[in-house]
Amino acid sequence: MTLSFWQRRDRAPAFECDVAVVGSGLVGASTAFWLRRRRPAWDVALLDAGLLAAGASGRNAGFLLQGASGCYQADRATHGAERARRLLHFTCKNRDLIAAELDGAAFDLRPTGSLTVAGGMEEDRRLRQSAEQLRADGVTAGYLAPTALNERIGGRGFRGGLRVKSGAVLDPCRLVRHVAARSKATVLEHHAVERIVPPGDDRHTALLETPVRPVRARRVALAVNAHLPKLYPALSRFVRPVRAQMLATAPLPRWLTAPVYSHEGFFYLRQSAGGRVLLGGARHLHRAKEVGYATDPTEALQADLEAYLAEYFPHASGAPVTERWAGTMGFSPDGVPCIGAVPRLPGSYWAAGLTGHGMAYGFHLGRCLAARLTGDAPPAGDLFSTDRFDDTS
Ligand SMILES: Cc1cc2nc3c(=O)[nH]c(=O)nc-3n(C[C@H](O)[C@H](O)[C@H](O)COP(=O)(O)OP(=O)(O)OC[C@H]3O[C@@H](n4cnc5c(N)ncnc54)[C@H](O)[C@@H]3O)c2cc1C
Structure with a gap:
């Protein structure tokens, strides 16, 4: 201006x-x-x-995760074992500082643990390995086989998952x-x-x-x-501007107790304390368009979010969508x-x-x-x- x-x-x-x-x-x-x-x-x-x-x-989903991404095996492959370990412990310290220095009740901090879940067999293999590597580096983590996982999160078709005990959710605003x-x-x-x-x-x-x-x-x-x-x-x-979009539904009966990060982080969802489903992702299906600073959602990407819900969480599909939004992340080269x-x-x-x-x-x-x-x-x-x-x- x-x-x-x-x-x-x-x-x-x-x-x-x-x-x-x-x-x-x-x-x-x-x-x-x-x-x-x-x-x-x-x-x-x-x-x-x-x-x-x-x-x-x-504008984000309020996932408080540990590690440079949701998959520690991938972090080690990208950054090397020593740097990945340092980044992991930095994020653990970040969580500990938030819990120790601030009043968690003021921003609805909930120690839910977090789940990274696999959309395919290869991702499942990496998550299984991640559980072992995280434990070796001092973080409490476990692997969930497909049946137990899908039962636990009320989902369908996931291939396995990684649970990290110290993950949490909060109200980011x-x-x-x-x-x-x-x-x-x-x-x-x-x-x-x-x-x-x-x-x-x-x-x-x-x-x-x-x-x-x-x-x-x-x-x-x-x-x-x-x-x-x-x-x-x-x-x-x-740093370059990359967009991400989310939606929120009307309240549904509570079924999801931990945040779920799936398909290599390209989809993520949680349920708010009041039962609203907060779902984001699908950026990888619209890479060329999801850049820049605009905060408007797009019809095509939002339709992909709803299609994801219908495929993997059919019981939650069809709930009225009350909010749709976008935000800009700053992506660094690595x-x-x-x-x-x-x-x-x-x-x-x-x-x-x-x-x-x-x-x-x-x-x-x-x-x-x-x-x-x-x-x-x-x-x-x-x-x-x-x-x-x-x-x-
Ligand atoms: C939809 C979405 C979902 C996400 N989900 C998660 C998640 O669940 N967990 C997670 O860890 N991360 C998530 N992220 C990423 C996370 O939100 C960002 O990495 C993080 O918020 C970046 O924080 P920041 O303080 O660097 O930037 P910002 O929060 O973007 O703050 C930058 C501020 O600078 C201001 N500003 C810009 N230019 C100027 C200027 N010239 N003068 C004055 N002010 C200026 C802006 O208005 C803005 O308020 C998500 C991001 C999006 C968009």
């Missing part, structure tokens, strides 16, 4: 702070939370282009609001940052231009997910989040690329970003450094 000469001149006076955290999803709110813990005296502002949790953090409130940061909603002017000879602070008012900050944390390249086009090599330095802003950092697993990483990742901003060693060391993409060998 452009502003006229008059509108720009008529903006509110500049807001001054020590740190401006841009983006109030789980990463931004968590960064503000951990900054308060590390530097209680600092003034922190939490800015968002829309309302708190306007982006993916307020309330989680972000809770974390933001606990951070005691000044929340500036509807403050879309249009550009960031680095400090210069006449100024020690960075200047963040928004349509409402300028914001001046000593340091900046960018937690804008897939929107990062709009502010810094050169960073597009670390599916693992990235943390990097903001160009031309000394002491300022960005975090993005949580791909489809931001709940699994976000609270702990905010802790890493806060450590960068205070000049301390981040708790995860180099796990999320962008240096991993520099090896061109």
Whole structure:
């Protein structure tokens, strides 16, 4: 949106702070939370282009999974055994921190465990292996054979499944609001940052231009997910916008006690406390269209979600659909989040690329970003450094 000469001149006076955290999803709110813990005296502002949790953090399924994806065998094949183990333990720590530091009742945190279930034989083989590998790396997990699995989840046609005891579900929108409130940061909603002017000879602070008012900050944390390249086009090599869609049905009798992640994560469903079925996925059937920033659902993909329900959970099929929506995820090149330095802003950092697993990483990742901003060693060391993409060998 452009502003006229008059509108720009008529903006509110500049807001001054020590740190401006841009983006109030789980990463931004968590960064503000951990900054308060590390530097209680600092003034922190939490800015968002829309309302708190306007982006993916307020639009997701609320699965709190462990590991870089739902399948540990695949994580080990993609990242190598040692890196996969570190990522696994980072996500376990993320869950433990959420349970220990926050009031779970405020965002309906439920320790349900999680189920990754196989749509085919090959996936089943990987999940069976994952159960063993997870146990070897210290995570309580078990394999469920097809009959027991389908009985347990009231499903049809699944080939087997992996149960991880420490998986959980939560209300992601309330989680972000809770974390933001606990951070005691000044929340500036509807403050879309249009550009960031680095400090210069006449100024020690960075200047963040928004349509409402300028914001001046000593340091900046960018937690804008897939929107990062709009502010810094050169960073597009670390994050790209990929859409995901969901639907919610009218309440049904409760039958599903744990979140179900199926077909290599391309479908996922859970039941809310009130019995509503929350179902997402089918992106792989519409890859070319499911990119960008629009939040409108599409008829064709939504029909595929309903077809999935009819095939695998026939008793739930036909329930009236009350909501349909889309959101944008920031995909990194290897599916693992990235943390990097903001160009031309000394002491300022960005975090993005949580791909489809931001709940699994976000609270702990905010802790890493806060450590960068205070000049301390981040708790995860180099796990999320962008240096991993520099090896061109
Ligand atoms: C439909 C769907 C289902 C998903 N399901 C799950 C799940 O069950 N479990 C899981 O772990 N992950 C899931 N994900 C992924 C997860 O939601 C994301 O990885 C996570 O929310 C990313 O958090 P974030 O804080 O990085 O980004 P966001 O939550 O997107 O926050 C970024 C914020 O920055 C703001 N912003 C952008 N540009 C600007 C600007 N210029 N100025 C100011 N503000 C700006 C945006 O408005 C937004 O609020 C899902 C995603 C979607 C879309």
